[in-house]
Amino acid sequence: MANKCVSCNNCGHVGWSKNRGNFLITLVLAFLFLIPAVIYEIWRRMGLGVCESCGSDAVVPSSQCLSNKPSDAGELAILLVIGIIGGSVFMVLYAMADGAIDAFKGRNDPPPQLSQRDLEKRCFYDGMSHYQNKNEYPILKDGKTLAMDKIQLDCKGSTTGKYVVK
Ligand SMILES: [Zn+2]
Structure with missing residues (x-):
């Protein structure tokens, strides 16, 4: 100092x-x-x-x-x-x-883009809860179709990630 x-x-x-x-x-x-x-x-x-x-x-x-x-x-x-x-x-x-x-x-940064796989996966989970809510899981109300098979078909090529009944 x-x-x-x-x-x-x-x-x-x-x-x-x-x-x-x-x-x-x-x-x-x-x-x-x-x-x-x-x-x-x-x-x-x-x-x-x-x-x-x-x-x-x-x-x-x-x-x-x-x-x-x-x-x-x-x-x-x-x-x-x-x-x-x-x-x-x-x-x-x-x-x-x-x-x-x-x-x-x-x-x-562009908004995160979901791949087709991601969209189909989201759609699949959405579809599962859809049928669970309707008490049609794991078998649909026709008594023979597996809900998962139906969801998989309906979700193929999904563009929104939302489950839509086809
Ligand atoms: Zn001095």
């Missing part, structure tokens, strides 16, 4: 170190890409920081600081606000992208 009492080897200034880099760069990064902004801000706060007078990083720890340690609460508050705004923007974008992908998929 920067913000330490340091003595500068470059200009001889003794004082509280500043974060490296520039807070404005963090702001610009935050508006463009959130993750690099976070990484940049962490890098800014690592180490001893730089001399508040000349900006040099040739500083060594010191205990000679007379003034009170300055606070960077203002920067942190701005970052918090940006983080919240950035987070909600990200979520909105994500939801929009998700919706767009779904719409895109929906437009391009």
Whole structure:
């Protein structure tokens, strides 16, 4: 964490170190890409920081600081606000992208096509419940025809998957 009492080897200034880099760069990064902004801000706060007078990083720890340690609460508050705004923007974008992908998929995928076999199978199950409901299963009311045989015949070449008595 920067913000330490340091003595500068470059200009001889003794004082509280500043974060490296520039807070404005963090702001610009935050508006463009959130993750690099976070990484940049962490890098800014690592180490001893730089001399508040000349900006040099040739500083060594010191205990000679007379003034009170300055606070960077203002920067942190701005970052918090940006983080919240950035987070909600990200979520909105994500939801929009998700919706767009779904719409895109929906437009391009044709509705699932049932094969002839599937249609005949559906028709067959439909026919079974048809005759079960009519109490004509497994033998039809003529007393000799197997319901399954009748269904199989009626369902041959079915185009709807629904059982229709022929
Ligand atoms: Zn200096």
